Amino acid sequence: MCRVHRTLALLLVLAACKPETSIDDYPCPPEGTKLTYDSFGRDFLAQNCQTCHGQSSGDRKGAPSxxxxxxxxxxxxxxxxxxxxxxxxxxxxxxxxxxxxSSARYKLAEWLACGAP
Ligand code: HEC
Structure with missing residues:
Protein backbone atom coordinates (compact mmCIF):
# COMPACT_ATOMS: atom_id res chain seq x y z
CA MET A 1 0.00 0.00 0.00
CA CYS A 2 1.36 3.44 -0.81
CA ARG A 3 1.76 5.99 1.92
CA VAL A 4 -1.33 8.03 1.03
CA HIS A 5 -3.55 4.98 1.10
CA ARG A 6 -2.14 3.90 4.41
CA THR A 7 -2.80 7.35 5.91
CA LEU A 8 -6.36 7.35 4.58
CA ALA A 9 -7.01 3.89 5.96
CA LEU A 10 -5.71 4.96 9.35
CA LEU A 11 -7.91 8.07 9.35
CA LEU A 12 -10.97 5.98 8.54
CA VAL A 13 -10.22 3.61 11.39
CA LEU A 14 -9.73 6.51 13.79
CA ALA A 15 -12.98 8.16 12.68
CA ALA A 16 -14.92 4.93 13.17
CA CYS A 17 -13.43 4.47 16.63
CA LYS A 18 -14.17 7.93 18.04
CA PRO A 19 -15.20 7.20 21.61
CA GLU A 20 -18.77 8.10 22.49
CA THR A 21 -19.37 11.13 24.62
CA SER A 22 -21.07 9.72 27.70
CA ILE A 23 -23.97 11.29 29.56
CA ASP A 24 -21.67 11.29 32.60
CA ASP A 25 -19.28 13.64 30.78
CA TYR A 26 -22.01 16.17 30.11
CA PRO A 27 -23.25 17.99 33.20
CA CYS A 28 -26.65 19.60 33.49
CA PRO A 29 -26.05 23.37 33.54
CA PRO A 30 -26.11 24.89 37.06
CA GLU A 31 -29.26 26.83 36.23
CA GLY A 32 -30.97 23.64 35.05
CA THR A 33 -32.85 23.34 31.78
CA LYS A 34 -35.96 24.93 30.39
CA LEU A 35 -36.48 21.98 28.05
CA THR A 36 -39.19 19.48 28.93
CA TYR A 37 -40.69 16.34 27.41
CA ASP A 38 -43.69 18.39 26.29
CA SER A 39 -41.71 21.28 24.84
CA PHE A 40 -38.91 19.28 23.26
CA GLY A 41 -38.29 15.58 24.00
CA ARG A 42 -41.45 14.00 22.63
CA ASP A 43 -41.23 15.80 19.28
CA PHE A 44 -37.50 15.22 18.90
CA LEU A 45 -37.90 11.47 19.38
CA ALA A 46 -41.04 11.26 17.26
CA GLN A 47 -39.35 13.03 14.36
CA ASN A 48 -35.92 11.42 14.51
CA CYS A 49 -36.24 8.04 16.17
CA GLN A 50 -39.73 6.61 16.33
CA THR A 51 -40.03 5.75 12.64
CA CYS A 52 -37.82 2.76 13.51
CA HIS A 53 -37.97 2.63 17.33
CA GLY A 54 -41.72 3.17 17.78
CA GLN A 55 -43.91 0.39 19.12
CA SER A 56 -46.33 0.86 16.23
CA SER A 57 -43.61 1.13 13.61
CA GLY A 58 -44.48 -1.17 10.72
CA ASP A 59 -40.89 -1.45 9.54
CA ARG A 60 -38.32 -1.09 12.32
CA LYS A 61 -35.43 -1.49 9.89
CA GLY A 62 -33.66 -3.66 12.44
CA ALA A 63 -34.08 -1.42 15.50
CA PRO A 64 -34.08 -3.72 18.57
CA SER A 65 -37.56 -4.36 19.99
CA SER A 102 -26.34 19.80 15.67
CA SER A 103 -28.27 22.43 17.67
CA ALA A 104 -31.04 19.87 18.28
CA ARG A 105 -28.48 17.25 19.34
CA TYR A 106 -27.09 19.66 21.96
CA LYS A 107 -30.61 20.39 23.21
CA LEU A 108 -31.12 16.63 23.55
CA ALA A 109 -27.86 16.44 25.51
CA GLU A 110 -28.92 19.18 27.94
CA TRP A 111 -32.40 17.73 28.40
CA LEU A 112 -31.10 14.19 29.09
CA ALA A 113 -28.25 15.41 31.31
CA CYS A 114 -30.81 17.22 33.47
CA GLY A 115 -32.76 13.98 33.93
CA ALA A 116 -35.29 14.36 31.06
CA PRO A 117 -37.83 16.53 32.94
C1 HEC B 1 -33.73 4.21 10.19
C2 HEC B 1 -34.08 3.49 11.40
C3 HEC B 1 -33.59 4.06 12.72
C4 HEC B 1 -33.79 5.34 13.22
C5 HEC B 1 -34.55 6.50 12.58
C6 HEC B 1 -33.16 5.36 14.52
N1 HEC B 1 -32.61 4.15 14.82
FE1 HEC B 1 -31.68 3.58 16.57
N2 HEC B 1 -31.36 1.71 15.84
C7 HEC B 1 -31.62 1.31 14.55
C8 HEC B 1 -31.02 0.00 14.31
C9 HEC B 1 -31.05 -0.77 13.00
C10 HEC B 1 -30.38 -0.38 15.52
C11 HEC B 1 -29.54 -1.65 15.80
C12 HEC B 1 -28.13 -1.48 15.26
C13 HEC B 1 -27.27 -0.50 16.03
O1 HEC B 1 -27.24 -0.52 17.27
O2 HEC B 1 -26.60 0.33 15.37
C14 HEC B 1 -30.63 0.71 16.46
C15 HEC B 1 -30.21 0.69 17.79
C16 HEC B 1 -30.38 1.75 18.67
C17 HEC B 1 -30.05 1.70 20.07
C18 HEC B 1 -29.62 0.44 20.85
C19 HEC B 1 -28.17 0.13 20.71
C20 HEC B 1 -27.31 0.94 21.66
O3 HEC B 1 -26.36 1.57 21.17
O4 HEC B 1 -27.56 0.97 22.87
C21 HEC B 1 -30.29 2.94 20.60
C22 HEC B 1 -30.11 3.41 22.02
C23 HEC B 1 -30.77 3.77 19.50
N3 HEC B 1 -30.82 3.01 18.33
C24 HEC B 1 -31.12 5.11 19.61
C25 HEC B 1 -31.71 5.86 18.59
C26 HEC B 1 -32.10 7.25 18.74
C27 HEC B 1 -31.94 8.06 20.02
C28 HEC B 1 -32.66 7.64 17.55
C29 HEC B 1 -33.14 9.01 17.18
C30 HEC B 1 -32.23 10.12 17.39
C31 HEC B 1 -32.62 6.49 16.66
N4 HEC B 1 -32.03 5.44 17.32
C32 HEC B 1 -33.13 6.48 15.35
C33 HEC B 1 -32.39 2.00 13.61
C34 HEC B 1 -32.83 3.32 13.74
Whole structure:
Protein backbone atom coordinates (compact mmCIF):
# COMPACT_ATOMS: atom_id res chain seq x y z
CA MET A 1 0.00 0.00 0.00
CA CYS A 2 1.36 3.44 -0.81
CA ARG A 3 1.76 5.99 1.92
CA VAL A 4 -1.33 8.03 1.03
CA HIS A 5 -3.55 4.98 1.10
CA ARG A 6 -2.14 3.90 4.41
CA THR A 7 -2.80 7.35 5.91
CA LEU A 8 -6.36 7.35 4.58
CA ALA A 9 -7.01 3.89 5.96
CA LEU A 10 -5.71 4.96 9.35
CA LEU A 11 -7.91 8.07 9.35
CA LEU A 12 -10.97 5.98 8.54
CA VAL A 13 -10.22 3.61 11.39
CA LEU A 14 -9.73 6.51 13.79
CA ALA A 15 -12.98 8.16 12.68
CA ALA A 16 -14.92 4.93 13.17
CA CYS A 17 -13.43 4.47 16.63
CA LYS A 18 -14.17 7.93 18.04
CA PRO A 19 -15.20 7.20 21.61
CA GLU A 20 -18.77 8.10 22.49
CA THR A 21 -19.37 11.13 24.62
CA SER A 22 -21.07 9.72 27.70
CA ILE A 23 -23.97 11.29 29.56
CA ASP A 24 -21.67 11.29 32.60
CA ASP A 25 -19.28 13.64 30.78
CA TYR A 26 -22.01 16.17 30.11
CA PRO A 27 -23.25 17.99 33.20
CA CYS A 28 -26.65 19.60 33.49
CA PRO A 29 -26.05 23.37 33.54
CA PRO A 30 -26.11 24.89 37.06
CA GLU A 31 -29.26 26.83 36.23
CA GLY A 32 -30.97 23.64 35.05
CA THR A 33 -32.85 23.34 31.78
CA LYS A 34 -35.96 24.93 30.39
CA LEU A 35 -36.48 21.98 28.05
CA THR A 36 -39.19 19.48 28.93
CA TYR A 37 -40.69 16.34 27.41
CA ASP A 38 -43.69 18.39 26.29
CA SER A 39 -41.71 21.28 24.84
CA PHE A 40 -38.91 19.28 23.26
CA GLY A 41 -38.29 15.58 24.00
CA ARG A 42 -41.45 14.00 22.63
CA ASP A 43 -41.23 15.80 19.28
CA PHE A 44 -37.50 15.22 18.90
CA LEU A 45 -37.90 11.47 19.38
CA ALA A 46 -41.04 11.26 17.26
CA GLN A 47 -39.35 13.03 14.36
CA ASN A 48 -35.92 11.42 14.51
CA CYS A 49 -36.24 8.04 16.17
CA GLN A 50 -39.73 6.61 16.33
CA THR A 51 -40.03 5.75 12.64
CA CYS A 52 -37.82 2.76 13.51
CA HIS A 53 -37.97 2.63 17.33
CA GLY A 54 -41.72 3.17 17.78
CA GLN A 55 -43.91 0.39 19.12
CA SER A 56 -46.33 0.86 16.23
CA SER A 57 -43.61 1.13 13.61
CA GLY A 58 -44.48 -1.17 10.72
CA ASP A 59 -40.89 -1.45 9.54
CA ARG A 60 -38.32 -1.09 12.32
CA LYS A 61 -35.43 -1.49 9.89
CA GLY A 62 -33.66 -3.66 12.44
CA ALA A 63 -34.08 -1.42 15.50
CA PRO A 64 -34.08 -3.72 18.57
CA SER A 65 -37.56 -4.36 19.99
CA UNK A 66 -36.33 -3.54 23.49
CA UNK A 67 -35.55 0.03 22.41
CA UNK A 68 -38.83 1.93 22.08
CA UNK A 69 -38.94 5.56 23.07
CA UNK A 70 -42.69 6.05 23.11
CA UNK A 71 -43.13 7.23 26.70
CA UNK A 72 -41.16 9.42 29.05
CA UNK A 73 -40.45 6.38 31.25
CA UNK A 74 -38.98 4.54 28.23
CA UNK A 75 -36.76 7.51 27.48
CA UNK A 76 -35.55 7.78 31.08
CA UNK A 77 -34.82 4.04 31.19
CA UNK A 78 -32.65 4.33 28.09
CA UNK A 79 -31.29 7.82 28.53
CA UNK A 80 -27.61 6.84 28.74
CA UNK A 81 -27.79 4.90 25.44
CA UNK A 82 -29.92 7.55 23.74
CA UNK A 83 -27.29 10.06 24.77
CA UNK A 84 -24.41 7.89 23.57
CA UNK A 85 -25.96 7.42 20.11
CA UNK A 86 -27.62 10.76 19.36
CA UNK A 87 -26.79 13.62 21.77
CA UNK A 88 -24.08 16.30 21.70
CA UNK A 89 -21.38 15.18 19.21
CA UNK A 90 -22.67 11.59 19.04
CA UNK A 91 -24.10 11.04 15.59
CA UNK A 92 -24.52 7.28 15.08
CA UNK A 93 -28.35 7.54 15.39
CA UNK A 94 -30.40 8.01 13.36
CA UNK A 95 -28.49 5.96 10.78
CA UNK A 96 -28.56 7.44 7.30
CA UNK A 97 -28.66 10.90 5.85
CA UNK A 98 -31.63 12.52 7.64
CA UNK A 99 -29.71 13.87 10.59
CA UNK A 100 -31.19 16.36 13.03
CA UNK A 101 -29.17 19.60 13.17
CA SER A 102 -26.34 19.80 15.67
CA SER A 103 -28.27 22.43 17.67
CA ALA A 104 -31.04 19.87 18.28
CA ARG A 105 -28.48 17.25 19.34
CA TYR A 106 -27.09 19.66 21.96
CA LYS A 107 -30.61 20.39 23.21
CA LEU A 108 -31.12 16.63 23.55
CA ALA A 109 -27.86 16.44 25.51
CA GLU A 110 -28.92 19.18 27.94
CA TRP A 111 -32.40 17.73 28.40
CA LEU A 112 -31.10 14.19 29.09
CA ALA A 113 -28.25 15.41 31.31
CA CYS A 114 -30.81 17.22 33.47
CA GLY A 115 -32.76 13.98 33.93
CA ALA A 116 -35.29 14.36 31.06
CA PRO A 117 -37.83 16.53 32.94
C1 HEC B 1 -33.73 4.21 10.19
C2 HEC B 1 -34.08 3.49 11.40
C3 HEC B 1 -33.59 4.06 12.72
C4 HEC B 1 -33.79 5.34 13.22
C5 HEC B 1 -34.55 6.50 12.58
C6 HEC B 1 -33.16 5.36 14.52
N1 HEC B 1 -32.61 4.15 14.82
FE1 HEC B 1 -31.68 3.58 16.57
N2 HEC B 1 -31.36 1.71 15.84
C7 HEC B 1 -31.62 1.31 14.55
C8 HEC B 1 -31.02 0.00 14.31
C9 HEC B 1 -31.05 -0.77 13.00
C10 HEC B 1 -30.38 -0.38 15.52
C11 HEC B 1 -29.54 -1.65 15.80
C12 HEC B 1 -28.13 -1.48 15.26
C13 HEC B 1 -27.27 -0.50 16.03
O1 HEC B 1 -27.24 -0.52 17.27
O2 HEC B 1 -26.60 0.33 15.37
C14 HEC B 1 -30.63 0.71 16.46
C15 HEC B 1 -30.21 0.69 17.79
C16 HEC B 1 -30.38 1.75 18.67
C17 HEC B 1 -30.05 1.70 20.07
C18 HEC B 1 -29.62 0.44 20.85
C19 HEC B 1 -28.17 0.13 20.71
C20 HEC B 1 -27.31 0.94 21.66
O3 HEC B 1 -26.36 1.57 21.17
O4 HEC B 1 -27.56 0.97 22.87
C21 HEC B 1 -30.29 2.94 20.60
C22 HEC B 1 -30.11 3.41 22.02
C23 HEC B 1 -30.77 3.77 19.50
N3 HEC B 1 -30.82 3.01 18.33
C24 HEC B 1 -31.12 5.11 19.61
C25 HEC B 1 -31.71 5.86 18.59
C26 HEC B 1 -32.10 7.25 18.74
C27 HEC B 1 -31.94 8.06 20.02
C28 HEC B 1 -32.66 7.64 17.55
C29 HEC B 1 -33.14 9.01 17.18
C30 HEC B 1 -32.23 10.12 17.39
C31 HEC B 1 -32.62 6.49 16.66
N4 HEC B 1 -32.03 5.44 17.32
C32 HEC B 1 -33.13 6.48 15.35
C33 HEC B 1 -32.39 2.00 13.61
C34 HEC B 1 -32.83 3.32 13.74
Missing amino acids: SFDFGTLDDVRDHKARIFARAAADNVTMPPGPDDPP
